[in-house]
Amino acid sequence: MIKTETLELLEWHRLCQHLSTFAATKLGTVAARGLQLPTTKTESLQLLAQTKEVYSLEQQLDSSWSFKGIEDIGESLERAKIGGLLSAQELLDLATTLAGVRRLRRTIDAKTEDLPTLTQLVTELRTYPELEQEIHHCIDDRGEVTDRANPKLAEIRSQIKRLRDKIYKILQNIVQKQGGAVQEAVITQRDGRFVIPVKAPQKDSIPGIVHDISSTGSTLYVEPNAVVQLGNQLRQAERQEKREEEAVLRALTEKVAAVQEDLEQLLAIATVLDLATARARYSWWLGANPPRFVDVNQGETVTLRQLRHPLLVWQQQHEQGTEVVPIDVQIQPQIRVVAITGPNTGGKTVTLKTIGLAALMAKAGLFIPAKEPVEIPWFEQVLADIGDEQSLQQSLSTFSGHIRRISRIIETSSLQDSLILFDEIGAGTDPAEGSALAIAILKYLAEKALLTIATTHYGELKALKYQDERFENASVEFNDQTLKPTYRLLWGIPGRSNALTIAHRLGLKSEIIEDAQQRVGVSASQELNLVISALEAERREQENKAKEATKLLEQTERFYTEVSAKASSLQERERELKISQEKAVQQAILAAKGEIAQVIRRLQQGEQTAQKAQKATEELNQIAERELAKTKQPKRTKPGYKPKVGERIKIPSLGQTGEVLSIDEEEKQLTVRFGLMKMTVAVDEIESLDGQKVETAVKAKTASSTKTKPAAAKPPVAVRTSKNTIDLRGSRVANAEADLENAIASATESGVLWIIHGKGTGRLREGIHEFLKRHPQIERFELAPQNEGGSGVTVVYLK
Structure with missing residues (x-):
């Protein structure tokens, strides 16, 4: 009795009601509302383990944890047990429940190592897939018995369709012929018989059986004599259909009754899983954490x-x-x-x-x-x-x-x-x-x-x-x-005792407060309250210090995280830069080796003479100088200080600081405002607030002996002649490189070389282009215009 009273005093039923809203099935909802407390610590630990595992399972992105299809089939199982007949919809609910529980078990089986408690719960679970398949074979998704459930049933339904079509056709003819006697040109049903709405005064126009009368009495629902016999046959066929459907349902119900105990166990396990899910979801919603039982x-x-x-x-x-x-x-x-x-x-x-x-x-x-x-x-x-x-x-x-x-x-x-x-x-x-x-x-x-x-x-x-x-x-x-x-x-x-303090601050007369203090004992009361007040003040001070310490700790942790992240980023950038430099060196080495190999190949072709050897040596020296220049890393210099509009700067000669209003790049001057004054100063007369000077370019001295820089040469005009054209069609790439080298030397004066390589497979063109990319005398190259050969001709511009 006192236990029940305690649950009511603590409003445990309200908490159970809240818990039930997180259940996924009707079974879980009912179980949560009447949640029973375990009687042993072992049971509580098992329930907590279930909650933890479902909580962990639902936090996973790929979780397939769903109770779709699971229905409350408890009453159906009880009726099957005592020999009752289950309806098609009840059997369909049973089939979807079997499928739903099987999906849950598969989800648990896929993560057995992480879900030991749930795995143990479903170890002996049987979901009878063969029974589920047979139910789906006999009952469709609308909860109706299918034609394939019984060959005789399919034949009866075919007969019913023929009779209905025949009755409907006869009635349509009557409606068309007796349109004046018909209240409305429709064919309807009364008590399972097909009837026509006939006007009451003209009932003799369509002789037959009256099955119903409208509320006003103006319309009679008549089954014409012409279809009465067919209607009787239809009614007999429908009764036969009903008997065959019941036979199908009876056979399925008997199979359910044969495994009724296992199905009740399956339903109990589904309820346990749904309760565990409700506990996990409610705990997550509360922002709660799992308890540990201490001794x-x-x-x-x-x-x-x-x-x-x-x-x-x-x-x-x-x-x-x-x-x-x-x-x-x-x-x-x-x-x-x-x-x-x-x-x-x-x-x-x-x-x-x-x-x-x-x-x-x-x-x-x-x-x-x-x-x-x-x-x-x-x-x-x-x-x-x-x-x-x-x-x-x-x-x-x-x-x-x-x-x-x-x-x-x-x-x-x-x-x-x-x-x-x-x-x-x-x-x-x-x-x-x-x-x-x-x-x-x-x-x-x-x-x-x-x-x-x-x-x-x-x-x-x-x-x-x-x-x-x-x-x-x-x-x-x-x-x-x-x-x-x-x-x-x-x-x-x-x-503390606050009654007298509150009464005084609320306006009760002082003499009353003083009298009350004397009656409770002024010294003892004040002494106790002072001690408690001091303790409370000390506690508040300690709490404030603890909060400040927590803030400092959080700031320190944040700074440490930021510094660590920046250090890691710098190390990563340094590693990437080193890898990039190594790749560049490797590529330079490969390119140099390729050029050296070409020089050696050309030297080996034809007659070896001292002149050719001298030329090859010069080419090798050029390659070495060029590649060495690439690998040398220029010294990085700190970029010079450049003032910006709106920036504060110093003018050392005046001992003033001012704001930059405008900058004249050509004249190397700035307009500066300090106080109410504006003035123009040279860039070399100012410096930043931290003392940085502006770097100015040194003008080259003009002298009669100084060589003037020649004007940039205009790009050569791409005029095609026999002297600056070479035809390499039909050549191999290795042979073409030697001919190209000679043609480039001959075309130096014109500055342009036309190479005819043809279209074909494109390999010769690609080989020639690779050669041109590496040649030191080539400035650029491009395919010729369409009227000059298009992709079959390459125009080369020499340095």
């Missing part, structure tokens, strides 16, 4: 940082509620009783419910909405006395109601593994007696229960911490300036 008897601490009430989170997200203020819970292993003090509406009751729900969620396999690490004991029972149990019918006062519920809690077995929650323990009676009773109850539970958390207004309970190490104080924070609670939970500090 306080082994010295482990209860840790729930930034814990939020799940129902308040739902209210904030779906009902535009206020922002949820998280609480921090950290209970040392020796603590057995926590006394929470503080003002009314300060959040004490919400704190109790939050901790209670966290314990139940962990037990049910749900993640807890708190920051990692989430560490909480496994409680065999969660028992609570929260709220007012006043009853006029039973003549119970508030105090009596509390005592009756506390008595039931204390009498419950297995207190040693229980979490006990008391709201305003000892309230509702004389403060002195209520306080004494509360202390006695809490000391009893310190011996018997695993953990007890109680809220109270009694100051005497604050002192228990200093008398017994099993007791701890906590309080809900109260802002003295705004006279409002902050809803934050402070550990190790009891709540």
Whole structure:
């Protein structure tokens, strides 16, 4: 009884309702609404493992986790078990359920190593693909028995179609011939018989059986005598069709009944998987983390940082509620009783419910909405006395109601593994007696229960911490300036008595406040409040320092990450540059080797003479000089300083700084403004604010002995003559290179060489172009215009 009351007090049913919205099937929705709490720690661990595995599975981009097609077939299985007949739609639902569960099993089997708990769950699962195939063979996607299900059925349906067509044709002829007697030219049905709407005054025009009359009596629905016999035959054929369909459904139902137990097991596993999915999705929505069950008897601490009430989170997200203020819970292993003090509406009751729900969620396999690490004991029972149990019918006062519920809690077995929650323990009676009773109850539970958390207004309970190490104080924070609670939970500090302070600030007369202070004992009250106030101030200071330290740590980590990234980037750029330089050197070596090989090949062709040897030597020297010049890396110089418009600069000769208004590049002058004055200065008279000078180009000295630079030669006119044309058609590339070398030497004066290589396969043209690219005397080359040979001729321009 007390367990059920506790679930109601903690609003567990509301949490289950929220959980059910994350289920994918009707089975899961129903199961989530009536979620049962496990009775052993092993069951809770298994549920948590299922939740973790589904959570991990759904985070993967390639996840095929879907419950499509799975239906609630429980009632159908029960009816099949007792010999009932399943409808075509029920059988179709069973087939899609088998297929849906099989897909889930395949997804699990594909990731067996990562999903050990789910794998064990579906190991013995049977999905009967042969039964699914037979159902689909006999029933189509519309939930109707197919013609192929039974040869006799197909024949009957063919007969039905012929009879309907014949009846319809006869009725159409009657409607056309007796148009004046027909109310409307339509053919309809009444009680499964084809009829014509006939005007009541002219019913004798179309003799037959009247099956219906309109509400006004002006229309009679008549089955003409001409189709009555055919209608009887149609009705018999339809009955035969119905019997054959039932025979098909009966045969399938019997096959379902034969494996009914396995199918019920399959349905149970599908429900378990959907529940695990709902828990995972709800946990993800809450931003929750998986709990670890700790053993306080082994010295482990209860840790729930930034814990939020799940129902308040739902209210904030779906009902535009206020922002949820998280609480921090950290209970040392020796603590057995926590006394929470503080003002009314300060959040004490919400704190109790939050901790209670966290314990139940962990037990049910749900993640807890708190920051990692989430560490909480496994409680065999969660028992609570929260709220007012006043009853006029039973003549119970508030105090009596509390005592009756506390008595039931204390009498419950297995207190040693229980979490006990008391709201305003000892309230509702004389403060002195209520306080004494509360202390006695809490000391009893310190011996018997695993953990007890109680809220109270009694100051005497604050002192228990200093008398017994099993007791701890906590309080809900109260802002003295705004006279409002902050809803934050402070550990190790009891709540201050704020009643007189609040009353004074709300305007109650000073003499009344002073009289009240004298009655409660001025010195003792002030001394206790001063101590608590000092503790609260010290705590706030430590929290501020901790926040500052956290910010500094975050900045340091960010700077370290940025520096590391830049260092890695520089190393990568250096590596890429080195690789690029090595590739360039290799390419230069290959090119030089190619040119040297050509020189040697030309020297070997024909007669070797001293003149040719001398020429080859000169060519080799040119190649060496050119390639060496390529590989030499020029010294990099720091780019000179150049002022920009709008920039601040210094004018050392005037001892002023100014702003650049305009720059004359040709005259090497700048217009500068400083103060109210503008002036034009030479670029070499200024410098940047950090002392950089402007680099100016040195003008070459003019002298009679200095050679004037010749004007750039105009590009040669591409005039084709017999002297600057060479025909290489039919030659091989190796032979053509020697002829080309001679032709280039002869065409130096004209500056243009026409090479006729023809179109053909294009290999000769490609070989010639590769040779021209490497030749030091070639400036550029291009294909000739279409009227000069197009792609069969190449025009070469020499340096």
